[in-house]
Amino acid sequence: EAGVAQSPRYKIIEKRQSVAFWCNPISGHATLYWYQQILGQGPKLLIQFQNNGVVDDSQLPKDRFSAERLKGVDSTLKIQPAKLEDSAVYLCASSLDAPEQFFGPGTRLTVL
Amino acid sequence: GIQVEQSPPDLILQEGANSTLRCNFSDSVNNLQWFHQNPWGQLINLFYIPSGTKQNGRLSATTVATERYSLLYISSSQTTDSGVYFCAVRRLNDYKLSFGAGTTVTVRA
Numbered sequence: 484e485a486g487v488a489q490s491p492r493y494k495i496i497e498k499r500q501s502v503a504f505w506c507n508p509i510s511g512h513a514t515l516y517w518y519q520q521i522l523g524q525g526p527k528l529l530i531q532f533q534n535n536g537v538v539d540d541s542q543l544p545k546d547r548f549s550a551e552r553l554k555g556v557d558s559t560l561k562i563q564p565a566k567l568e569d570s571a572v573y574l575c576a577s578s579l580d581a582p583e584q585f586f587g588p589g590t591r592l593t594v595l
Numbered sequence: 596g597i598q599v600e601q602s603p604p605d606l607i608l609q610e611g612a613n614s615t616l617r618c619n620f621s622d623s624v625n626n627l628q629w630f631h632q633n634p635w636g637q638l639i640n641l642f643y644i645p646s647g648t649k650q651n652g653r654l655s656a657t658t659v660a661t662e663r664y665s666l667l668y669i670s671s672s673q674t675t676d677s678g679v680y681f682c683a684v685r686r687l688n689d690y691k692l693s694f695g696a697g698t699t700v701t702v703r704a
Contacts, residue, residue: 516691525599525681525694526638539690572636576692582626582645582685584692586638 485509487587489575495593501563504590508556508577514538516584517550517560518574526574532558562592570594597622597686601695608672608702616667616698618682626685627658628692629667633678641667641680672702 488507496502508515513534518526529548530540534555543550547566552558562569572591576584598621608614618627629641642649642656644665649656653672658665669676679699683692 520636523696525683525696526692527694528691531690574638583628583640583643585640586630589636589638591636 489587493591497595499564503559503561504573506558506575512577512579514578515558516576520572565594567594597693599693599695601698606700610704612672613670618665620663620684622686624684625687628683630681631678674702677702
C-alpha cells in the first residue's frame with residue numbers, strides 16, 4: 484500500500500513570495516491533516532479535512548495560509564505572502580476510520 | 596488544550612544499551628501514538644497504543660490511560676535507532692493530535 488505522498492520535498496523562497504505544497508493521502512483515507520513543524524518542536528495541526536469539508540482550521544493563519552481539498556482526495560496548502568517565521572517542515576497526514584494517523588515525508592520550507 | 600510532556604529531552608546511549616522514554620499527558624485520550632522521526636524528517640509510526648502493551652521487535656510500549664502516561668522501551672539499541680521520538684495524543688471528542696516536544700536519542704557505536 485502506498486503511503487502519503489507530498490511534493491515538493493524542499494523549497495526555498497524569499498519573503499513575500501508565495502508557495503504551494505501538494506499532498507496525496509493514502510488511498511481511501513477520508514481524513515487529511517496539514518501540520519507545521521518548526522525546528523526543535525513537535526508538529527502542530529494547521530487544518531483538518533473530512534472528505535472535502537474543513538473540520539478544524541482554528542490554528543491556520545488565515546490572513547496568509549489557505550488550503551483546499553477539491554474532490555476529497557488531493558490537497559494543496561498555500562502561503563501568500565510568506566514570512567521568515569514560516570520556515571518549517573509542512574507535514575501531511577491521513578487517517579481512515581480509526582484515529583491512527585499516517586504521515587508523509589514532509590516539505591521543508593526555507594524563507595529567506 | 597491538552598499538555599504532553601516527554602522525558603528525558605535528550606538521551607545518549609551506547610550501542611546495545613536499553614532505555615525507557617516517558618510521555619505524560621494531562622487529560623483523557625482515545626488515541627496515543629509513538630513516532631520516530633528520522634534524519635530526513637519523516638515521521639515513522641511505531642505504535643498506536645491508547646492503552647495496554649504492544650511489542651514490535653526490539654521496541655515495546657505501554658500506556659496506562661488511567662494514570663495518563665505511556666512508556667516506550669528500546670532494547671539492545673542500534674545506531675539506526677538515533678533520531679527524535681515523539682509521543683502524540685488525541686483527546687476525547689477532539690480531532691487533532693497534540694505532540695510532545697520529543698526525546699532526541701543518540702546511539703553511539
